[in-house]
Amino acid sequence: MRENTTDQLSLAEAAQALDTVTDALTELRDEGAAQEPLEEVLGRLARTAAAAVPDADAVTVTHLDDTGPRTVALTDDSVADIDADQYAAGRGPCLHAAASRRPVRAVVGEYAERWPEFTAAARAAGVRAYLSVPLIIDTPGEGPGELVGSFNVYARTAAAFDPFDEKMMQLLTTAASAAISNARRWWRAQRQVEQLNQALTSRADIDQAKGMMMVMHGIGADEAFARLIEISQRTNTKVHRVAHDLIGKFSSPDRSPTR
Structure with missing residues (x-):
């Protein structure tokens, strides 16, 4: 794991990542963004995450509703089974991040006994590290917020992902939450x-x-x-x-x- 960000993530890379996220946030503030179908907005944010996180090889977005979890956006079809196997088993880092409302960051195999289905699917896809961050919509005055899913980042390098990446993804999920809220308001109107x-x-x-x-x-x-x-x-x-x-x-x- 990259625990020392200053040693392994250059200032130039960090600045570029922040610029990528800033551009995405600027686009989301445009009036036209609220008129986009929600899945298109989440797909755009997934692509932004893949570009902003240096070691990200694939990003998916898990959405939770009354029908259960489903992947509504992904940047690489080769990781689709990783999410699907978690949904089928009812366990895995993307579901745990959502349920616990806390990020999950680890190397594939660390929790093999806890999440065997996820571990097998990740290894089959060549994924060696992952980062899942809960997607929560703020509900001022109504409790801790509405849980709607998670952003899941996969890497084929075991040393991928560090606290900087985690914070970056949390920033993007905040943007996603705003996008979902805006889209809901626009469609309601x-x-x-x-x-x-x-x-x-x-x-x-x-x-x-x-x-x-x-x-x-x-x-x-x-x-x-x-x-x-x-x-x-x-x-x-x-x-x-x-x-x-x-x-x-x-x-x-x-x-x-x-x-």
Whole structure:
């Protein structure tokens, strides 16, 4: 393990790594980044991690939800089985980092008895060292934060990864947390806009259908709306759908009055 950062990681390498992370953070602050699908954002951050951590040969992102863990981004397909075997076994450094909310950094084989499936898969892929960092979204005033997964860095060099790399990855997971929060807010706003547009369209259809019924049957607005409600209840169809269908019928050449 590289325990002495100043001896084995040059200042130039450290500066370059910090520049890479800084550029990534700048991109995430752009308004357009929030509009990207979340998996694309995480994929971009995984590639940033692979570029920023000198000994990183592959980076994956584990996402946790109600369906269980899954890999949503990776920079090298050759390590896909390492994550998959951990998910199947229900244990391994990526899951432990998530569950403990603490980074896990070690040489492959150190915990062979504890994580035999991971150890076998890592050795088969030629991986000799790993670093997993939990991915947590801040929830101010609501506890320690929402756990959503982990970033996992793999190296084919046993001496890879040191405290500097660990801190670098923690910085990137902070950026990832912000990206996830921004993406959620943006998509939530989009859904609200879509719901509002749908509501306005439905209201317009109902008003138009009422007007047509008033003209066709010589009735008032209240009675026209009452008839829409009656049709809705009789056919078990939402009112806006009844209105939309009536508009289509009234507008067709072979229309017949609806009572």
